[in-house]
Each structure stands twice: as C-alpha cells, then as structure tokens.
Amino acid sequence: MNISIIGAGSTALAGAAYFNLKNVPCQVYVRNRIKAACWNQSPLTVRGKIDTSLYVPFTTDLKKAVEEADILMVCTHATDHESVVEEIAPFLHDGQCLLFMNGCWGAIKACRLLSKQQDAPSISIAETANMPFIARLSSDYKTLEFKAMKEEIGYSCLGEEGELSTLLHLMAPKVSRVASPASTSLSATNPIIHVTACLFNMTRIENGEKFHFFGDSLTPKVAAYMEACDGERIAIGKALGLSLSSLLDVLNASWGEKKENLYDALTENQSYKTVMGPADLKGRYLSEDLPCGMGSLRDLSDMMHVDAPHIRSLVDTLSLYLGKPYTPFLTPQDLRVIKSLK
Template identity: 35%
Template sequence: MQRIETVTIIGLGRTARAAAAYLMDKGVHVTMWGRSRDRVNEIQEHGMEITGCCMGHYCPETTDDLAQGLEHAQLVLVMTLASGHRDVARQMKGCLRPGQDILIFNGNWGAYEFYQELGNVWKSHQITIGETGSMLFLADYAEGACHVKSIKKEIGAAAVPASETSAMCGRLKQLFPQLVPEENVISTSINSSNPVMHVPVTLFNITRMENGEDYSFYGDAATKKVLGVVEKADRERCDVARAAGVNPKSCLEIINSFWPNKYDTLFEAIKNNQAYVSGKGPRTIKHRYLEEDIPFGIAPIARLGRMFGVATPCIDVLLDAFGVLLDVDAAKDAPCFSAGILQELSKD
C-alpha cells in the first residue's frame, strides 16, 4: 500500500493546526490552505507554536491559492466550520487530482454536501469522499500557542460510497489508526454527540456567553438538569437515526468510545473527564456552538424527523428558542435532504 507523504489541510484554525503538528511529527509534508491572507502570512512568517500532546515550533507550507495547495496532495483534510463545506467543495471542484482522498473532520453532513457539489467529478477522478463522526483533537489557544489538550483513542469514519469505507480507513491507518469504520456517512453525521451536547448547554448559559463571563462549559454550566435536556434531545436523535436506517449510538456510548475510562451515566462521563471539565465556555454568542451545531447539527435531525415521520419536540423547542433569541431562522442553512441521495449514500 502506497505511503501517504503529502497532506493538504483546508483551514487554519486550532484543530487544523493541531492536525498539522500531529502529521508533521509523523514525517508528513503538510500544506495548509486558508482564505485569509493575513492568517496565511502569519504562519508563513512566524510558524506555529504548539503545546500539549504535540510540542514544538512548526512551519508548514501555507497558501491562499487552492489550486497550488491541492496540486501534490495525496490526502485532503477539510477542517473548516460546517458552514464552509459547501463553498469549499465548489472551489475544490476544478482543482482536484485523480486518486485523491478527501476526509472531512468532522462531518456534520460534509460528505453529503461534497457529494452534491462535486457532481460526477469524484467518480471520474476516482476520488474518495470521507468524513469522521467527531473531531480527533481537542485544542485551544493559550498564551500565544495552540494547546492540544488531548487526542481521542478512536473516532468513527465512513466513505462515499459506503463500500469504500474499509479501504479508505486502511489507506489512512498509517496516519490515523484511530479511525473506526462506520456504516456510512449518514451514520457518521447523525451519530455525532456534539450538537445535542453543545446546543442545550449553550441555551441555558446564553447570558454567560453574551456577558463574556469566565466559566467551564462542561463544569458548572452542565448541571444535572441541563444534561437531562441533552439526554431528551439525544433520544430523539436516536429515534431519527433508526428511522433513517442507521444503528443509533447514544451520547454516552459515543463519549465512552473516545476515552479509556467507561462510565454508566452521561453526567459521570462528563464530570470525570478532565479534557471536558477544563474546557472554557464561549464568551460570545458568535460561536460555532450556535453557528455550526444548530444549522448543521440539530436542524438536520429535525428535518430528517419530518421526512421520516418521527417527532422531535425537544429539538424543535431548542430550534424555536434560538430563533427567538437570535432573531434568525435557525434552520435556514441546514442541508436540504433528498431521499434519493440518502439512499445512494447509505447503500454498499
């Protein structure tokens, strides 16, 4: 099997930087692409200081020219916010090379949108589109550096078509032994714990965010009552997954799969994990817990629920509450699902 030696990372955020450091430690040539010329210049001129699970000063090749960034890549890691997936797929369409693998960290229906936007290009170029069910790295900015707090021991991954999943995970094993094959890319997106975790905790702590307060998101913000709402939303997500033909995994099952220690309740799993309780909560309402986890997290669950005739009252309340709070249509940017595409992506 050919060794992967060149990887292009789409994105310049903290998890993209963590991934770059992780791969460079493995001897991989990394190119990072970003839209912002200022952020590209920053890394070109000063490199990246990384602490934690990866440690050192890293100087990846960096560009804002997408064609140049993709030219020699064997593997492309898409690490933008979910709101950027559609646009990135459109831009990549004319720049892709035959035989490349595309892996979206983490999915949030990214593979679905890439499938829609790339049309027949992925087939004619023999490109595999894949996505993960969660983010491999927990990272934050601290004291001028990107601090990689932890790297999960396993995360689910799937490919388009589903029959390519095992082969894709096999090709990527040298770099990402943490990838565990899932049923399909419907499963990786629907069995994501982040949206049903983040959105309720965010709703009940929205004044802390708006006031810029200092608090622990999974510490004092995630009380037993709030986690009770998380569990209600999670049960609805699992009901929708079953209706969509996917084997559901509860938040507790998913979180237990990430880490060595296993717990009997969601409350215990959160409160006994230092990687969670040490994490600071957002100090602004302009945050991905709202801008990503609503339109690309819980809103798709509600849409699929209506498609399959499954009630989602708790998730509907969360969507309505945020719509009123933020004066927006919380589901406006959510993926528009086609029964035909869902069927195509789920078959072997």
C-alpha cells in the same frame, strides 16, 4: 502520502502539528492573509498534549494544495462545506480522497454537488463523526494549546480507501468504519452537547462571564435534556434504517473511560475540565453546531415524520432568541442522497 488541509483553524493546525511529529508530508491551505503573514515570519508554538514548535507548512495557492494531495482533509466550518467543494472541484483528480473532519454532512453535500458534474474525477469521499483533536489557537495566531486527542475515530468512506485508514490509525489507537456517511454525521456528539449547554447558559455567554463549560454550569437536568435529544436522534436514525450508538456509548469509546451516565461522562472527563464556555454568541457552538448539527436533526425529523419535541424546541427557541429564524440545512435532495447510500 501527502496531506493538504483545507482550513487553518485550531483543529487544522493541531493536525498539521501532529503530522509534522509523525513525519507525514502536509501543507495547510490558508486564505487569511494575516495568518499567512504571521506564520511566514515566526514559528507556531504548540503546548499541551504535544510540545513542539514549527513553521506552519502553509500555502495560499488553492490549486497547488488540491493537486498535490493524496488526501484532502477539510477542516472548515460545516456551513462552508458546499462552497469548499465548489472551489476545489476544478482541481480534483482521479485517486484522491476527500476527507471531511468532522463530517457534519460534508460527504453528503459533496456527493450531491459532484454528481452533477460531467466527467467528474473518480475520488473517494470520506468523513469522521467527530474531530480527533481538541485545541485552541491564540488570538495572535502564534500559540496553539493542544488539549487532547481522542481514543477512537469513527469514519465512513465512499470509494477506495487507499491510505485513508493508515492516516486515521495514526491519529487514534482505535478506528472503526461504518457503512454510510449518514451514520457518521448522525453520530456526532458535539451538537447535542454544545447547543444544549449554550441554551441553558445563555446569560453567562451574553454577559461575557468566564465559566467552565463542563463544570458547575452543567447540571444533571441539563444532561437529562441532552439525553432526551439523544433519544430523538437515535429514533431519527432508526427511521433511516440506521442503528446508532447512544451519546454515552460514543463518549465512552472516544475517550476510553467508562462512565455510567452522561452527566458523569461530561463532568468527570479530565480533557473537558479546562474547556471554557463561549466568550460570545459568535462561536462555533452556535454558528455551526446549531444549524448544521441540531438543525439537520430537526430537518430529518420533519422529512422522516419522527416526533422530536426536544430537538425542535431547542432549535426554534435558540433561533428566535438569536434573531435568526431557522432555515433548513438539509434538503430533500440531500435526503435522496442519504437514502441512496445506506
């Protein structure tokens, strides 16, 4: 089993470090020349859940990274999924598995794009509901803080699994498969949590205040707003013919801790206690989770005629606040793919 990781951020490197310990052949595709130069000269120090040091097995050759892989693990920004698929498509070959981690509609976008190609190779397309690792890469790219690993991974797969299940079982003791990639994307926990907490702590973020994201800044009323958004997410899934677990149930399963309510699940989780709030408005909580996560829910509520006032207000308010009027992330073409794969 050969793994190629497309992307070289914190979670991609956490995967590379973990696979290195498990003796799974792995290489990381790196586009950033500064990162490549750094890792060419010195090893990456990993601390926390894993304590190790390794020379990052990277390549700057996309063709090589794609062609040599049995499983292509895409760990990029969700807004880049379409461009990633377009770039790797010429090098894909029969029998490979394209895995989006975390999914965030990556499988749907890939299906839509690859279906338009003549003589497209026979590959499997999979995605996970969430990232199994929590990690943070230092600004000089030399140290990775490996904070936590989740207890359960939910995933979907279109086509033959091959060694995918084996790989996922290496990363978590519990692995559950769902029938549709729409289920995995709609089961993502991060968008509702991250975007809601950002909105109600916006001045702290703008002022560069250092605060714990799941500490005093997360009040019972903020958690209640998250629960309202979660109810709307579940209603959207129902309109699509999907039965989705609640945010609380997903968190309890992911971390192996049973909490009675969402507020306790977020504020009492030891893995979350050290998570700091965003340092500015450019991080993934807003640049990715807002348009791709919460925005996709807003899009589906419109297309499926489901009332979602909390989600709509959240997306529209933040979009206007940030000076970027909201534009749809999911299209009617994506919806047709979603419905065809139920």
